[in-house]
Structures are given as structure tokens and as C-alpha cells.
Amino acid sequence: MPPVALDKTVVAVTVPVQSYSATDGNPTSASDPNAVFFYYIADVEGYTFHGSKKLNTKNNNTILDSGTTLNYLPSAVAEAYNAQFVPKATLNEELGLHFVDCDAKVPPFSVKLGGKSFPIDARDQILLGGTGDDGKPICISGTQSGGEDTPENVFILGDVFLHNVVSTFNVKANEMTVTRRKKY
Known part of the structure; x- marks a missing residue:
């Protein structure tokens, strides 16, 4: 497997990781020697797209x-x-998914971590979800609702974001480094 190509204007940031316990789901200090971690969380400072301010x-x-x-x-x-896709994505409330035209114009989208912006390639924002009864492809947006913005909710940046970066986790130092990949 060839090495991952990094952007020539390397954008990288190291941010602290907040850990949540596998046993009770509560925040746990990485310095606790008895801690067993289920997943690692970072603070996202913002999402940038038209109208996001x-x-x-x-x-x-x-x-x-x-x-x-x-x-x-x-x-x-x-x-x-x-709502920024052209044509706009539509929410199927029964499935809880935003569907998009497979050839829609994708609006730019970036995630801000540690003071740095990490853009998501437009090709990662439309995913083939299957085919309809008519044999035509059905596509979904790569960015979906993770629920209400409440203190107890946790959100996810999945492969749609991770295709665009190299992420390295240093569990001992309780931090992760995110580095922008070269566009593909």
C-alpha cells in the first residue's frame, strides 16, 4: 500500500483528547490508571460553509x-x-437521512480543530445509497443529523471527514494529531 500523500502546505494540529469511560459513559481522566476508554473525543471549534456564521x-x-x-x-x-446543495438535499424523516441528487453541486465544508480548518473534498459528501425501483442510483449526503445540540450528546466525524486527513492518536499523551491530506 503506497504511503498517504500529505498536502505540500502541511496543515496539522495536535489537540487534547477527552476520554469517556467504557464502564459508565462519563468523562474520565486519562491519568486515571484504572480507566478503560471506549472512545476518544475532540472539541470541534466549528463547521464552515455558506451561512455557518x-x-x-x-x-x-x-x-x-x-x-x-x-x-x-x-x-x-x-x-x-x-440546504446548500444544488438542488437542495431532502430529509426523509422516516429514515432520518438527507437524500441528495447524485449529481448535485456540493457546497464547500470545513471542520475547524485546534484553530486550523480541514476541508472535506466534495466527492466525499455524496454517497451512493443504493438504487431505486426504477434502477436509478439513490444518493445520500455525507453529513447527517446526529441529534440535538445538548451537553450530553456526542457527535461523530466519520470516514467522510477522515478520508481528508491523517489522524494519529497518542493515548499515553492523551492527544491526537490531525494532518490535512493532499487532495485526491
């Missing part, structure tokens, strides 16, 4: 999870972003 989030606890395909963000963020 109007959005303020209360909770930025976000898992970077290679086991999740989509990004699951606060509902207000996901809804505002999906």
Missing part, C-alpha cells in the same frame, strides 16, 4: 471514528449545510 453550537464533543461512514453533526448544522 449564524450557527452556534453548545456542544462540540465529537468522536473521530473510522468505523462510521457518515458525519453525524448537530441537527441545526446538518440541516443548514444540506
